[in-house]
Amino acid sequence: MARVMAAPAAASRAPASLEIVVDGVSKAFGAMPALVDVSVRVGAGEFLSLIGPSGCGKTTLLKAIAGLQPVDRGRILVGPREVRGPGPECSMVFQDFALLPWSTVQRNVEFGLLLRGVAAAERAAVAGRAIAKVGLDGFEQAYPAQLSGGMQQRVGLARALAVRPQILLMDEPFASIDEQTRRLFQDDLLALWSEERATVVFVTHSMEEAVYLSDRVVVLSPRPGRVHRVLDVPLPRPREASDVRASVGFTRLVDELWKILRKLQ
Amino acid sequence: MTGAGADRQFGVAGLGAVAGLLAAWEIVGRLDVSLFVPPVSGIARVWWGLLADGTLPGAAASSLLSLVKGFVPAAVLGVAVGLAMGRFATVRLLLDGWVNALMSAPLSALVPVLIALFGVRDTVVAATVFMFSFFVVVVNTTTGVRATERSLVDMARLFGAGELALFGRIYLPSALPAVMLGLRLGAVQAVKGMVVGEMLISLVGLGERLIYYGNTFLILELYAVIGSVLLLALLISQAAQTLDRALVRWR
Amino acid sequence: MVLALRLASVAAFLLAWEWAARVPISFNFPSPGATLVALAALVTSGALLDATATSARSLLLGFGAAALLGVPLGLLMGVVRPVGRVARIYVDLLIALPTAALIPLVILSFGISILSSAVIVFVFSAPFVTMNAYGGVRDVRPRLLEMARAFGASWGQLVGRVVLPSALPMILAGLRYGLSRAFVGLLVAELLLSPFGLGKLIMTSRSMFEHDRMFATVLWTLLLAGAVLAGLGRVERRLLRWRA
Ligand SMILES: Nc1ncnc2c1ncn2[C@@H]1O[C@H](COP(=O)(O)OP(=O)(O)OP(=O)(O)O)[C@@H](O)[C@H]1O
Ligand SMILES: [Mg+2]
Numbered sequence: 001m002a003r004v005m006a007a008p009a010a011a012s013r014a015p016a017s018l019e020i021v022v023d024g025v026s027k028a029f030g031a032m033p034a035l036v037d038v039s040v041r042v043g044a045g046e047f048l049s050l051i052g053p054s055g056c057g058k059t060t061l062l063k064a065i066a067g068l069q070p071v072d073r074g075r076i077l078v079g080p081r082e083v084r085g086p087g088p089e090c091s092m093v094f095q096d097f098a099l100l101p102w103s104t105v106q107r108n109v110e111f112g113l114l115l116r117g118v119a120a121a122e123r124a125a126v127a128g129r130a131i132a133k134v135g136l137d138g139f140e141q142a143y144p145a146q147l148s149g150g151m152q153q154r155v156g157l158a159r160a161l162a163v164r165p166q167i168l169l170m171d172e173p174f175a176s177i178d179e180q181t182r183r184l185f186q187d188d189l190l191a192l193w194s195e196e197r198a199t200v201v202f203v204t205h206s207m208e209e210a211v212y213l214s215d216r217v218v219v220l221s222p223r224p225g226r227v228h229r230v231l232d233v234p235l236p237r238p239r240e241a242s243d244v245r246a247s248v249g250f251t252r253l254v255d256e257l258w259k260i261l262r263k264l265q
Numbered sequence: 266m267t268g269a270g271a272d273r274q275f276g277v278a279g280l281g282a283v284a285g286l287l288a289a290w291e292i293v294g295r296l297d298v299s300l301f302v303p304p305v306s307g308i309a310r311v312w313w314g315l316l317a318d319g320t321l322p323g324a325a326a327s328s329l330l331s332l333v334k335g336f337v338p339a340a341v342l343g344v345a346v347g348l349a350m351g352r353f354a355t356v357r358l359l360l361d362g363w364v365n366a367l368m369s370a371p372l373s374a375l376v377p378v379l380i381a382l383f384g385v386r387d388t389v390v391a392a393t394v395f396m397f398s399f400f401v402v403v404v405n406t407t408t409g410v411r412a413t414e415r416s417l418v419d420m421a422r423l424f425g426a427g428e429l430a431l432f433g434r435i436y437l438p439s440a441l442p443a444v445m446l447g448l449r450l451g452a453v454q455a456v457k458g459m460v461v462g463e464m465l466i467s468l469v470g471l472g473e474r475l476i477y478y479g480n481t482f483l484i485l486e487l488y489a490v491i492g493s494v495l496l497l498a499l500l501i502s503q504a505a506q507t508l509d510r511a512l513v514r515w516r
Numbered sequence: 517m518v519l520a521l522r523l524a525s526v527a528a529f530l531l532a533w534e535w536a537a538r539v540p541i542s543f544n545f546p547s548p549g550a551t552l553v554a555l556a557a558l559v560t561s562g563a564l565l566d567a568t569a570t571s572a573r574s575l576l577l578g579f580g581a582a583a584l585l586g587v588p589l590g591l592l593m594g595v596v597r598p599v600g601r602v603a604r605i606y607v608d609l610l611i612a613l614p615t616a617a618l619i620p621l622v623i624l625s626f627g628i629s630i631l632s633s634a635v636i637v638f639v640f641s642a643p644f645v646t647m648n649a650y651g652g653v654r655d656v657r658p659r660l661l662e663m664a665r666a667f668g669a670s671w672g673q674l675v676g677r678v679v680l681p682s683a684l685p686m687i688l689a690g691l692r693y694g695l696s697r698a699f700v701g702l703l704v705a706e707l708l709l710s711p712f713g714l715g716k717l718i719m720t721s722r723s724m725f726e727h728d729r730m731f732a733t734v735l736w737t738l739l740l741a742g743a744v745l746a747g748l749g750r751v752e753r754r755l756l757r758w759r760a
Contacts, residue, residue: 068419086423098420102438102513112424115434163424282605301625358521363529366742369692371699374737377707377718381727382545453612460614461704471617476708479620487620494617495609502612 017045017197018079018089018166020065025074027060033224034060037074040218040227045197049210049217051257053264057225058203059095062169065201066090078167088116091165093173095203097156099144105131105155106140112163130158133192149176161192168198172205186213187240194238207257211250212239219260229260303485312489320474321493328459328470328497331387335394336455340448343399347406347447352436357407364407368400376465387469390462397458398451405450409443410436445509452505456498471497546728555732563717564736571702571713574630578637579698583691586645590690593646594653594683595675604650610643616704623709633705633712640701641694648690652683685759688752695748699741 020042027035034057042048050058063069065076067086076083078090091112099108109127118126131140134154144152153176160168174182190213193200204210210217214233221228233253235244244250287305294304315321350357350364375396379389413436421435463472471494478487530548537547546554558564593600593607619636626632656679664678706715714737721730 063419066423068422086425088425090423092420092423094416094420096414096416098414098416100417100435100438102441111421111434115421115424115426115430278601279605279609282602283609286606301621355521358518359525359528362522362525369696369741369745370738371696371703371741373700373703373707374714374718374734377722377730378734381722381730457614457616460616464616464619465704465707475617475620479624482624484624487624491617491621495613498613 016166017199019044019077020167020199020201021077022061022065023075023077025061025064025071025076027057027064027069027071027073028224035064035071036224036226038220038225038227039074040230042199042201043215045199046215047193047200047202047213049202049204049214050220051204051207051210051217051261052220052225052228053222053261054205055223056220057223058220059171061220061225062092062171062201062203065167066092066169089166090169091160091163091167092169093153093156093160093171095171095175097144097152099152099155101144104141104143105136105147108144108155109158109162112159116163126162127158130162131155133161134158150178150181153177164196166198168200170200170202172203174209175205182209189213190238190240207254207261208245211235211253211257212245217257219257219264221264228264231257231260300484303488308485308488308492311485312492315486315489321471321490324469324471324474324490325493325497327387328390328463328472331390331462331470332394332455332459332501335391335458336398336452339395339399339455340402340451343402343447343451344406344444347403347444348410348432348436348440350403350407351410351413351440352432361407364400364403368404372396373461373465376462379462380466385466385468387466389466390459390470390472393462393465394455394458397461398455401454402444402447402451405443405447406440409440409447412443413439442513445513449502449505449509452501453498456494456501460494546731550728551731551735554726554728555736558717558729558732558736564733567714567717567733568736568740570630571706571715574633574705574713575637575698575702577630577634578701579641579695581634582638582642582645582694582698586642586694587649587687587691590646590649590651590687591653591680591683593650595679600650600654604647607643607647607650610639611647615639615643615701619705619708628709628711630712633702633709636705637698637701640704641698644697645690645694648686648693649683652686652690653679655686656682685756688755692745692748692752696741696745699744703737 020040022038022040022042025035025038026033038057038061040048050061052058060069064071065078065083067083067090070084078087081087081089100111103111106124106127109130110123113123113126128140131137134157136151136154136158139147139151144155147155153173157173160170174185177185186209202210202213211233216233217231218227219229219231220226231253235247235249235253236242290302291305293302294307312321346360350360372393376389376393379392383389383392417435417439418431421431426434459470460472460475463470464476465472467473467476471490474490475487475494478484478490533548537545537550555564589603593603618639622635622639623632626635660678660682661674664674669677702713703715706713707719709715714733717733718730718737721727721733
C-alpha cells in the first residue's frame with residue numbers, strides 16, 4: 001500500500017475553501033460546562049489541529065462547527081453562513097467511525113452523496129474512486145463488522161471525502177491505525193489537502209501528528225475547554241516529500257507543545 | 266427480559282429431545298400405567314382420523330384466521346406505536362406507563378370484557394390475540410429505536426438528512442433486529458392468545474375442540490388436539506425465526 | 517412536565533372510557549363511575565375479598581411450587597452442564613408453547629378443585645423461573661470464576677460467593693416474570709373452571725348481565741396484579757442495590 005490516498009481525478013474541479021470563525025462559544029451539558037468562551041479563527045484552506053486532554057470538549061467543538069450541536073452562547077460562521085444546523089460545506093470523520101452496520105462499504109461511502117441527492121450512477125462512480133483513494137479496493141461488498149478498526153476508519157474517511165467538502169472536520173481519524181500506516185495516511189492526507197485546499201480542523205492526541213500536519217495547533221485546557229495556547233507551525237511545505245520529521249525545527253516544536261501540555265495536567 | 270428462551274432455535278437437538286420424549290411416552294403408555302398416559306401410537310391413529318375426517322383442518326383453519334386477524338394489526342400497529350414512542354419523548358411519556366403495566370398484566374382477565382363488547386364471536390379470539398401480542402412488539406420496537414447510536418444520527422444529519430430520511434435510513438434499520446425479535450416473541454404470544462381466547466369462548470377453532478374433548482373425556486382425541494396446537498405453535502415460531510434470519514443478514 | 521403528561525394520559529383514558537359508555541358502543545358497557553360504584557359495593561359486601569383470598573391460595577400454592585422447584589432446577593442445570601443442555605430443550609418448549617392447551621388435561625387429572633388451578637399456575641410460571649435461573653448461572657462472567665479459583669476458592673465457595681450472587685438479578689427477574697405469567701394462568705384457569713375465586717365472580721356477573729360488577733372485578737384483578745408485581749419489583753431493586 002504505497003500510495004494510500006491517490007490524488008483525486010483531475011477532471012473534478014477543487015472547491016473554493018471557506019473560513020471558519022468561532023466567536024465566544026460556550027456550551028454546557030446540564031450544569032457541567034464543556035466549552036467556555038472559545039474563539040478560534042480558521043483561515044480559508046488552513047490546516048488546524050485541536051489538541052487537549054480527554055474530555056476537554058474537542059468533539060463538542062467539532063460538532064458545533066458542523067452544526068450538530070447547538071451552542072449556548074457565541075456564534076460560529078462558516079464562510080458567510082452563520083451555523084444554525086448542518087450545511088452542505090462540511091463533512092466529518094467521526095471518532096467512532098459512525099458506519100451503518102447494515103450497509104456494505106460501497107453503500108456506506110455512498111451515503112453522504114445519497115442524502116445530498118446525487119444520482120445513483122454518479123454516486124457509485126464517486127464512491128468507487130473514494131474507496132480506491134483510501135486503499136480499500138476489493139472490499140466494496142464487505143460489511144463493517146468484517147473489517148478491522150483501521151479499515152473501518154478508512155471507510156469513514158472515504159465517505160467524508162466523497163462529498164468533496166469545503167470544510168473537513170476530522171475527529172481523531174488515525175487513532176486506531178497502526179504507526180506505519182498512520183504515517184502513510186498523514187502524507188496522503190497532506191497531498192490530498194494541498195490539491196483540494198479544503199479547510200481542515202483536525203482533532204488528535206498525538207503531538208507529533210499535530211505538528212507534522214498543521215499550520216497552527218490550538219491547545220485546549222482541561223474541562224471545561226478554553227483556548228489555552230495557539231502554536232504556530234512555520235515548517236516549510238510540502239512536508240510529505242522532505243524529511244521534516246528529522247529536522248531540528250520539528251523536534252523543537254514538538255518539545256514546545258509537550259511543555260505546554262505538561263503544565264496543563 | 267421479554268420472553269426468556271422463546272427466541273432460540275429448536276433445531277436438531279430439539280427434534281431429538283421430542284423424539285426421546287415420545288419414545289419414553291410410548292413405553293409408559295404400553296405399560297398401561299395411567300389413563301392419562303395413553304400410548305403415542307394410539308394418539309397418532311386418532312390424530313390421523315381427525316385429520317382425515319376434516320375435524321382438525323377445519324378447526325385449525327378457523328384458528329389461523331383468528332390468529333391472522335389479531336396478529337397482523339398487532340404487528341403493524343405495534344411497530345408504528347413503538348417507533349413513535351422510541352423517537353418522541355412526549356409520546357413515550359404518554360404511553361409507557363400503560364404499555365409496561367399491560368405488558369405484564371393478566372390480560373386473560375379481559376377476555377370476558379371482550380365477550381361483553383363483541384358477544385360470543387370469533388372476533389373475541391382475534392381481539393385476544395391482539396392483546397396478547399401487541400405490547401411485546403411495542404416494547405421491543407421502542408427499545409430498538411432508543412438504542413440507535415447517537416453518532417449514526419449525527420452522521421446522517423451532517424449529510425443533510427431530514428426527519429423522514431432519519432427514520433427510514435437510520436432509526437428503522439437500526440431498530441430492525443429488535444423489531445424482528447419483538448415480532449417473533451409477539452407471534453409466540455399470539456398463539457397463546459389464540460388458544461386462551463378460543464377456550465374461553467368455546468365456540469370455534471382448536472380451543473373449542475380442546476374444551477369439547479376435555480368435557481367428554483375423550484383422552485386420545487384431547488391429546489391429538491393438544492399435539493396439533495403445539496405443532497402449530499412450533500411451526501409459527503420457526504417461520505418467524507426464518508423470516509428474521511432472512512431480513513437481518515448483516516449481523 | 518413528565519408528571520403532567522402521565523396524568524394527562526390517565527385522564528384521556530378515563531374520558532375515552534366515559535365516552536365509550538355514553539355512545540354506547542355496546543349496551544353492556546358500564547361507565548367508569550358505575551364501575552367504581554360496583555367496586556365499592558363488592559368490597560363492602562366482602563364478596564370481592566373472599567374471592568381474592570380464594571384466588572390467592574391457588575396462586576401462592578402454584579407459584580410457590582414454581583419458585584421452590586424452578587430455581588433449584590435452573591441452578592442445577594447451570595452448574596451441571598450436561599443436565600442443562602438436555603433439560604433446557606424441554607424448558608424452551610414449555611416457554612414457546614401455548615400451555616393453556618394443557619388445561620383440559622389438568623382438569624381431567626385433578627378434577628375441578630383449587631389444586632387444578634394451582635397446577636395450572638405452576639405450569640404457566642415454572643418454565644420462566646427455571647430458564648432465568650439457568651441463564652443467570654450460565655452467564656456468570658468467566659473472569660470472575662477464574663479470579664475466585666486463583667484465590668483458591670473451594671467448589672462450595674465458588675457457588676455460594678460468586679455464582680449465586682451474579683445469578684441473582686436474573687433469578688429475581690425470572691421470578692417477577694414468572695409471577696406475571698402465574699396471574700395469566702390463574703385467570704385462565706378460574707375463568708374456565710368457574711367455581712372459584714375472582715374468575716368465578718367475573719363469570720357469574722357476566723352470566724347475570726351485571727356488567728358493572730364484572731368490569732369492577734376485572735379492574736380489581738388488574739390493579740391487584742399490577743400492585744403485587746410492582747411490589748415485587750421494589751423488593752428486587754432493594755436486593756440489587758449494588759447494581760446502581
Ligand atoms: N451529549 C452529551 N451529554 C452530556 N455530556 C456530554 C455530551 N457530550 C459530551 N459531554 C461531556 O462534555 C465533555 C466534553 O466531551 P467531548 O466528547 O467533547 O470531549 P473530547 O475532548 O472529545 O474527549 P476525547 O478526547 O476523550 O474524545 C465531557 O466531559 C463529556 O462527558
Ligand atoms: Mg472526542
